[in-house]
Amino acid sequence: xxRKTSPRAALIAATLLASVAMPAVADEAxxxxxxxxxxxxxxxxxxxxxxxxxVVMQRxxxxxxxxxxxxxxxxxxxxxxxxxxxxxxxLEFKLxxxxxxxNGEPFNADDVVFTVxxxxxxxxGVKTQRNxxxxxxxxxxxxxxxxxxxxxxxxxxxxxxxxPVSMYPNEYYxxxxxxxxxxxxxxxxxxxxxxxxxxxxxxxxxxSAYHDxxxxxxxxxxxxxxxxxxxxxxxxxxxxxxxxLIWQVPADQAAKxxxxxxxxxxxxxxxxxxxxxxxxxxxxxxxxxxxxxxxQAVNHAINRQELVDALLQGSSxxxxxxxxxxxxxxxxxxxxxxxxxxKAKELLAEAGYPDGFETAFYAYRDRQYAEAISxxxxxxxxxxDFKMLQYSxxxxxxxxxxxxxxxxxxxxxxxxxxSAMVSQFFKHGSLDSTRDDEVRDWLDxxxxxxxxxxxxEYYSKALEKITDEAFWAPMFTYNTNYVFTDQVAYTPTPxxxxxxxxxxxx
Amino acid sequence: MLTFxxxxxxxxxxxxITVSFISFSLLFLSGDPAAALAGETASGEDIEAIRRLYGFxxxxxxxxxxxxxxxxxxDFGESYYFKLPVASLIADRLQVTMLLGLxxxxxxxxxxxxxGVAAAIRPNSIxxxxxxxxxxxxxxxxxxxxxxxxxxxxxIQLGWLPPSGASTWRHFVMPTIVLxxxxxxxxxxxxxxxxxxxxxxxxxxxxxAKGAGETRVLFKHALRxxxxxxxxxxxxxxxxxxxxxxxxxxxxxxxxxxFLAWESIAxxxxxxxxxxxxxFSMFYIIFTFLADVLNAWLDPRMRSA
Numbered sequence: 001x002x003r004k005t006s007p008r009a010a011l012i013a014a015t016l017l018a019s020v021a022m023p024a025v026a027d028e029a030x031x032x033x034x035x036x037x038x039x040x041x042x043x044x045x046x047x048x049x050x051x052x053x054x055v056v057m058q059r060x061x062x063x064x065x066x067x068x069x070x071x072x073x074x075x076x077x078x079x080x081x082x083x084x085x086x087x088x089x090x091l092e093f094k095l096x097x098x099x100x101x102x103n104g105e106p107f108n109a110d111d112v113v114f115t116v117x118x119x120x121x122x123x124x125g126v127k128t129q130r131n132x133x134x135x136x137x138x139x140x141x142x143x144x145x146x147x148x149x150x151x152x153x154x155x156x157x158x159x160x161x162x163x164p165v166s167m168y169p170n171e172y173y174x175x176x177x178x179x180x181x182x183x184x185x186x187x188x189x190x191x192x193x194x195x196x197x198x199x200x201x202x203x204x205x206x207x208s209a210y211h212d213x214x215x216x217x218x219x220x221x222x223x224x225x226x227x228x229x230x231x232x233x234x235x236x237x238x239x240x241x242x243x244x245l246i247w248q249v250p251a252d253q254a255a256k257x258x259x260x261x262x263x264x265x266x267x268x269x270x271x272x273x274x275x276x277x278x279x280x281x282x283x284x285x286x287x288x289x290x291x292x293x294x295x296q297a298v299n300h301a302i303n304r305q306e307l308v309d310a311l312l313q314g315s316s317x318x319x320x321x322x323x324x325x326x327x328x329x330x331x332x333x334x335x336x337x338x339x340x341x342x343k344a345k346e347l348l349a350e351a352g353y354p355d356g357f358e359t360a361f362y363a364y365r366d367r368q369y370a371e372a373i374s375x376x377x378x379x380x381x382x383x384x385d386f387k388m389l390q391y392s393x394x395x396x397x398x399x400x401x402x403x404x405x406x407x408x409x410x411x412x413x414x415x416x417x418x419s420a421m422v423s424q425f426f427k428h429g430s431l432d433s434t435r436d437d438e439v440r441d442w443l444d445x446x447x448x449x450x451x452x453x454x455x456x457e458y459y460s461k462a463l464e465k466i467t468d469e470a471f472w473a474p475m476f477t478y479n480t481n482y483v484f485t486d487q488v489a490y491t492p493t494p495x496x497x498x499x500x501x502x503x504x505x506x
Numbered sequence: 507m508l509t510f511x512x513x514x515x516x517x518x519x520x521x522x523i524t525v526s527f528i529s530f531s532l533l534f535l536s537g538d539p540a541a542a543l544a545g546e547t548a549s550g551e552d553i554e555a556i557r558r559l560y561g562f563x564x565x566x567x568x569x570x571x572x573x574x575x576x577x578x579x580x581d582f583g584e585s586y587y588f589k590l591p592v593a594s595l596i597a598d599r600l601q602v603t604m605l606l607g608l609x610x611x612x613x614x615x616x617x618x619x620x621x622g623v624a625a626a627i628r629p630n631s632i633x634x635x636x637x638x639x640x641x642x643x644x645x646x647x648x649x650x651x652x653x654x655x656x657x658x659x660x661x662i663q664l665g666w667l668p669p670s671g672a673s674t675w676r677h678f679v680m681p682t683i684v685l686x687x688x689x690x691x692x693x694x695x696x697x698x699x700x701x702x703x704x705x706x707x708x709x710x711x712x713x714x715a716k717g718a719g720e721t722r723v724l725f726k727h728a729l730r731x732x733x734x735x736x737x738x739x740x741x742x743x744x745x746x747x748x749x750x751x752x753x754x755x756x757x758x759x760x761x762x763x764x765f766l767a768w769e770s771i772a773x774x775x776x777x778x779x780x781x782x783x784x785x786f787s788m789f790y791i792i793f794t795f796l797a798d799v800l801n802a803w804l805d806p807r808m809r810s811a
């Protein structure tokens with residue numbers, strides 16, 4: 001996750017940019033779009049990876065029962081043609097007929113039953129359990145009708161079925177398992193995989209027999225994906241014409257590439273939210289953040305707009321909610337704390353800290369953002385002992401309740417439902433630094449009600465209390481840059497998923 | 507000689523086991539492997555499930571013993587990250603690294619030794635100054651920077667070579683230069699110093715006095731003696747290149763064993779890191795051993811040692 005951005009990178013980018021003499025030549029004649037990944041994808045089998053690259057491959061190679069239109073957020077059938085709730089915990093699907101997997105195996109109810117029953121079992125080791133552990137099992141009604149049983153009421157089921165839950169071929173998967181699927185993936189999706197060098201190189205080919213899916217038909221014949229860890233090398237490949245598209249490009253580099261005139265730079269927001277987590281429950285021992293006035297002071301101390309304008313740039317926005325604004329239930333009518341350092345000092349004085357105090361402050365990514373936040377806090381008298389840790393190390397400290405203050409981010413796994421964020425952190429789980437019973441009870445209702453109005457009502461209650469009490473200091477949303485040659489036409493979506501099926505040649 | 511070799515081999519095994527135990531403990535201390543494995547999107551419950559699944563809740567010594575026992579039978583387990591057998595994963599990545607290391611050390615020797623000899627023949631001449639300049643530049647220039655400069659010039663501006671990748675021999679030209687250049691200065695300075703030293707010694711004067719040709723004096727008499735420390739150094743450099751070409755592999759997107767090790771540490775992929783450390787330490791041991799044998803062949807006095 002950590003990208004290498006440093007003065008070094010900026011310097012090299014400048015050198016690279018100054019050196020460009022050759023026009024970029026796309027591989028359009030042969031119909032191959034060359035793309036770079038930064039991170040080594042561990043396994044294409046989407047149930048056994050937890051990376052953004054994995055989501056990209058999942059959407060290209062497999063299909064879910066349902067599809068969410070990324071622009072309208074409307075749900076339409078994909079491998080299913082219709083669905084209905086039989087009761088609070090049973091969903092019935094009518095399946096699309098005539099769909100075949102890339103290996104020729106026909107798609108029917110057996111595949112759904114097999115996939116659901118396989119992934120729902122904890123011992124099968126699906127990496128992100130939250131994506132699948134709400135399902136109990138599936139049963140076949142007839143060849144093209146299937147029922148999915150839920151463990152308990154779970155209204156976000158439709159969102160999950162349109163996202164991370166995709167359908168696998170039963171006979172093939174039973175035979176090859178996750179490691180076989182990772183090397184020779186087989187799905188129903190718009191692209192079939194022709195070659196895999198684990199972590200390094202993936203070749204895709206348009207599925208000419210793709211069904212009439214709401215994803216649309218693939219236009220670009222071949223996709224060639226190479227893992228190039230260094231962003232500067234990616235840029236060099238782009239200049240020399242051997243890459244057509246790069247993404248997750250740091251803001252400064254993207255701005256310079258945009259000025260060159262031969263590349264399209266598209267900026268889109270992502271679902272990732274950056275926030276300060278404070279130990280209001282006092283898990284790390286007696287600390288100032290157990291005092292509401294101190295938490296409010298922290299909220300007033302930070303100039304969110306300046307962070308967005310100067311550092312994040314692009315489509316990033318200021319947020320005051322502990323969730324992404326487009327998520328269902330993430331109501332925006334909450335207490336907002338304007339930037340007011342004087343008020344912050346007054347609040348600190350009122351709380352009994354007229355001269356401020358000193359606290360440990362942790363972060364795991366985006367050091368420059370964390371340092372800016374640090375200086376805002378210092379400015380009102382909160383002296384920070386700043387510590388930059390690896391993600392897993394910080395997470396461990398956090399789970400043990402040893403972190404008084406930290407800069408954290410959460411991407412909600414691109415799930416467009418508030419439960420994917422608020423409910424992750426405020427329901428007394430190991431990462432909950434608040435432990436408020438009332439909030440937990442409201443979230444329980446909101447997470448499990450099948451009545452949308454009731455869900456909104458209870459998320460509102462929870463979010464109001466969370467912001468009133470200033471449990472967190474939510475700050476901003478992230479954005480990402482996509483850079484591609486002028487031969488490529490593509491409009492990125494706000495969910496940070498690269499969709500090959502939506503790409504065309506100009 | 508046989509006892510000598512057996513002793514050395516026994517020592518090598520002990521060193522390898524010690525190294526593997528230390529690295530295992532350090533990895534264990536550095537963080538919760540379950541949290542790292544679960545990834546950024548996982549919940550606390552996901553992590554608990556993984557901890558149980560992989561048995562991370564057991565004592566470290568038990569886990570190390572289990573690893574060692576399997577490793578001794580040649581079973582290095584499955585990579586936590588890639589879900590593939592570690593042995594095949596490493597075998598695959600080592601090909602690139604070994605090819606690169608071999609090319610790099612050859613490049614370094616073929617440029618450094620002639621330059622070092624030339625510099626020693628005419629100390630303080632233009633050639634000596636040039637060699638000095640090259641070696642200072644080589645030591646001072648970070649390899650990622652040199653690599654990117656080469657990409658800018660040779661790949662983008664001139665279009666002679668592909669910027670990154672590993673599919674043809676042309677992809678290896680720039681990485682070889684960068685890696686070799688990094689190892690070159692030390693070899694060259696050592697050759698120069700050794701030659702200067704030897705050229706002033708009595709037996710060289712004797713050789714010249716008895717009428718031996720200058721070429722014969724330089725290469726048969728002088729270089730053979732001056733090269734002995736260079737051989738040891740090159741062996742160590744070779745070991746370093748196999749394990750330490752991380753930056754070069756990253757810049758040129760080569761996906762070799764060095765890069766794999768670096769990434770695996772960040773990913774807490776214990777089985778992969780353990781196996782790689784074992785492989786790298788074996789390389790060091792083998793290369794120093796080979797260097798001793800080679801030195802013994804070059805210098806008969808060393809055979810009795």
